[in-house]
Amino acid sequence: MATSEVKVLGIWPSPYVIRARIALNIKSVNYEFVQEPIGSKSELLLKSNPIHKKIPVMIHGDKIICESLIIVQYIDEFWSSAPQILPSDPYDRAITRFWGAYIDHKLFPSMRIIALGHEDNEVMKKELNIIYESFALLEDVFQKSSNGKKFFGGENIGYLDIALGCNLGWVRVTEKMNNVKVLDEEKTPGLYKWSQDFSDDDAVKELIPETEKMIEAGLFFMNKMKASQS
Amino acid sequence: MATSEVKVLGIWPSPYVIRARIALNIKSVNYEFVQEPIGSKSELLLKSNPIHKKIPVMIHGDKIICESLIIVQYIDEFWSSAPQILPSDPYDRAITRFWGAYIDHKLFPSMRIIALGHEDNEVMKKELNIIYESFALLEDVFQKSSNGKKFFGGENIGYLDIALGCNLGWVRVTEKMNNVKVLDEEKTPGLYKWSQDFSDDDAVKELIPETEKMIEAGLFFMNKMKASQS
Incomplete structure (x- = not known):
């Protein structure tokens, strides 16, 4: 039936695309993942998201939904x-929406700069500090909202888990490439444990790319992603 | 009863603050408007929104909610x-959330630059063009979603009406100070009529400041608002 068909347009390493896919997995919705070409934008993408021309796009029957947290x-x-x-x-x-917006507008822009690299060491240092501060804040949010349970949302993965956890692949790349610890067993013990539980969850485990695979494909993707990620 | 007490912290010309106040009016919720000092941030604001330190903040009993569209x-x-x-x-x-985000991340930043003024005429021209293009797009959204009715949301004011309409005061200041037409009877006939219906609505009419009052207070407020608006 046409209206029940679900497609997600995106590229596999994009955390924003991973958000949509985790949410569909949680709801046990079958969907087709349509891999966008690297370095160009498909006709389907341009037609589906003419305003921002960005992934992810979710197509549900004759309906088109854009922007990851809205999806x-x-x-x-x-x-x-x-x-x-x-x-x-x-x-x-x-509260959940507040921290979702914080992740998108404060944390991820800094993570993006670190992932893509910057020639000025001072910029790298400043952005890394924003990342540390953000994770310290989010550790506090996690301790309060998980209340001893596995996830921000309790025993099951919720909105904030998805909003933050989608980027765990790039967190690990950042740690490895910069020889730093973003999620630290001592400084952010709650989130350290959370990151393992999140990655192990059935709705997630196929979607967070392996660190080596990301680093390998990273340089190629990262240069091309600058123009296409949303 | 403590839990039913509602306060909104803000300053009267801020469109973001106006959003929260219109929504409360629509729901017929009594609230206290707590005017923030101009040029500094109150202890209550800093305590209530330590992350962004921005208005509006809504206090509902012992709960604190920040960020206008989340409020x-x-x-x-x-x-x-x-x-x-x-x-x-x-x-x-x-769709409503998509255009709400568009207004916040594409349209309002340009409106802010125009309202505050910029010494480079090319910047002013570029930003004014973004505003024209945005209103042309939103005219199209209005025609489709209002479906011949008064508002984006139908016969009653809804989310998108609030998201966009909160800024009508500054739209009028922009028109007057730059001698331009942003909402044009010929180019954006739907939104032109909508802006009148919106301003006349009982939930809104006390909140959209008069153009002359805004221009008069404008310079003073605008310089100070740079640091405090959210």
């Missing part, structure tokens, strides 16, 4: 009877 | 039996 919310609201991704309490939802 | 969603979800602000269909909600 995650759509998936949660459309398949509402499957495991819940956002909490149900309005205040918990607001 | 609007919280208000819609907490007072869920009053008139609905977001549409109920998941796809309509996704």
Whole structure:
């Protein structure tokens, strides 16, 4: 049936694309992953997201949904009877959205600069510090909201787990390439354990790329991704 | 009762603050508007929003909610039996959120540059063009989603009306100070009519400041707002 067909347009190392795919896995929705060409934008992408021309795009029957956290919310609201991704309490939802926005507008831009590299060492140092500070803040959020459970969302993966966890592949690349510890067993013990539980989850484990594979493909992808990631 | 007390921290000309206030008016929620000092940040603001230190902040009993569109969603979800602000269909909600994010990340940054002024005329020209293009796009969105009705959300003011309409005061200042037409009866006929209906609505009319009052207070506020607006 046309309306039940789901496609995700994207490239495999993009954390934003991984968000949509984890959410679909949580809801047990079958979907087709349509790999975008590297270094150019497909006709389907340009037609589907003419405003931003960015991945991920989710096509659900005749409906097109863009922007990763909006896609995650759509998936949660459309398949509402499957495991819940956002909490149900309005205040918990607001807090969750606040930190989701923080991750997108404060943490990920710095992670992107570090991943792509920067010729000025001072810039690298400054951005790495933002990353450390952000993870220290998020450790605190995790301790409060997980309340001794495995995830930000409790015993199951929720919105904030997806929002942050989608980038674990690049966290590991950042650690390895810069010889640093972003998730530290002593400084961020909650998130350190969380990152393992998250990566091991059935909805996630096929999607977070192996560090070596990412580094190998990294340089090629990273140069091309500058123009196409959303 | 403590938990039912609502306060909004902000300054009156901030479109982001106006968003929260319109949403509360739509839900007929009584609230106290706490005017922030100009040029400094109150202890209450710094304590309430230590991450971004920005207005608006909504305090609801012992709960603190930050970031204007997150506040609007919280208000819609907490007072869920009053008139609905977001549409109920998941796809309509996704589209609404998409354009809300577009307004915040594409349109308003350009409106801000124009409102604050820029010494380089080329920058002013470029930013004005972004504003024209954005309103042309939003005219199209309006025509499709209002479907002959008064607002983006139908017969009643909804999320997208609030997201865009909160800035009508600055649209008018921009028009007057730069001798241009942003909302044009011929080029954007739907939005031109919409802007009048929106400003006349009971939930809005006390909140969109008069153009003359904004221009008068503008220079003073605008210089100070650079650091405090969210």
